[in-house]
Amino acid sequence: MKLTVIYDNEAKEGLQSGWGFACLIETEDHNILFDTGWDGHVLLENMNRLSIDPESIDILVLSHQHWDHIGGVTTFLNRNPDINVYVPSSFSPRLKKEITSRISKKLYGIGSPEKICEHVYTTGELEKPGTGIKEQSLVLECEPGNYVLTGCAHPGMLLIIDKASSFGNITGVLGGLHDSQEYGVFKDMQFIGAGHCTSHKDVIRKMYPEKFQKISAGYSIEI
Numbered sequence: 351m352k353l354t355v356i357y358d359n360e361a362k363e364g365l366q367s368g369w370g371f372a373c374l375i376e377t378e379d380h381n382i383l384f385d386t387g388w389d390g391h392v393l394l395e396n397m398n399r400l401s402i403d404p405e406s407i408d409i410l411v412l413s414h415q416h417w418d419h420i421g422g423v424t425t426f427l428n429r430n431p432d433i434n435v436y437v438p439s440s441f442s443p444r445l446k447k448e449i450t451s452r453i454s455k456k457l458y459g460i461g462s463p464e465k466i467c468e469h470v471y472t473t474g475e476l477e478k479p480g481t482g483i484k485e486q487s488l489v490l491e492c493e494p495g496n497y498v499l500t501g502c503a504h505p506g507m508l509l510i511i512d513k514a515s516s517f518g519n520i521t522g523v524l525g526g527l528h529d530s531q532e533y534g535v536f537k538d539m540q541f542i543g544a545g546h547c548t549s550h551k552d553v554i555r556k557m558y559p560e561k562f563q564k565i566s567a568g569y570s571i572e573i
């Protein structure tokens with residue numbers, strides 16, 4: 351399985367940066383886009399530079415209903431409407447209707463943890479009590495342990511990793527880690543790919559220098 355960050359607050363040379371996050375997951379059977387960043391043109395331009403064909407993507411997963419993760423949806427779906435889309439079931443009915451009207455396949459509202467396709471699972475929509483922000487993360491099944499892919503990690507890393515662990519041991523995490531200060535959750539992991547909205551990159555790097563990896567658009571890893 352291969353992960354490629356397409357959209358991030360920071361970018362490698364030759365790619366555009368912008369506030370937001372998007373990552374491609376290539377499995378044996380599927381190409382999955384996780385979030386779209388804010389600007390769909392930046393998303394498509396970065397895909398072009400990374401030689402990723404938008405039409406090769408058959409699944410779109412949206413982590414949560416924030417502008418920096420769903421802003422690129424219309425531009426992307428105009429380019430590739432032949433796609434299944436998975437969103438937290440709490441997404442606004444109007445937004446779900448708009449997405450449904452633009453795709454030739456199906457929109458799935460996710461409530462509980464479930465399998466999306468072979469080796470890819472969702473934690474289901476999670477919420478840190480009182481925040482009102484519901485978000486799903488993905489669990490990627492691989493050897494010797496699973497990886498978790500986060501959008502903003504608003505529910506907090508403890509809750510996300512707790513839910514994700516129901517599919518097996520977690521050895522790595524990649525994505526936006528927001529302002530999580532639950533640093534102990536990374537203790538037994540081998541890889542911490544911190545990007546997008548991660549507030550405390552320096553603290554995490556100091557605590558776990560061998561595991562820490564700053565990610566940016568253009569970063570890719572085989573897991």
Ligand SMILES: [Zn+2]
Nearest residue numbers: 414416502504
């Ligand atoms: Zn967010």
Ligand SMILES: [Zn+2]
Nearest residue numbers: 418501502547
């Ligand atoms: Zn975000």
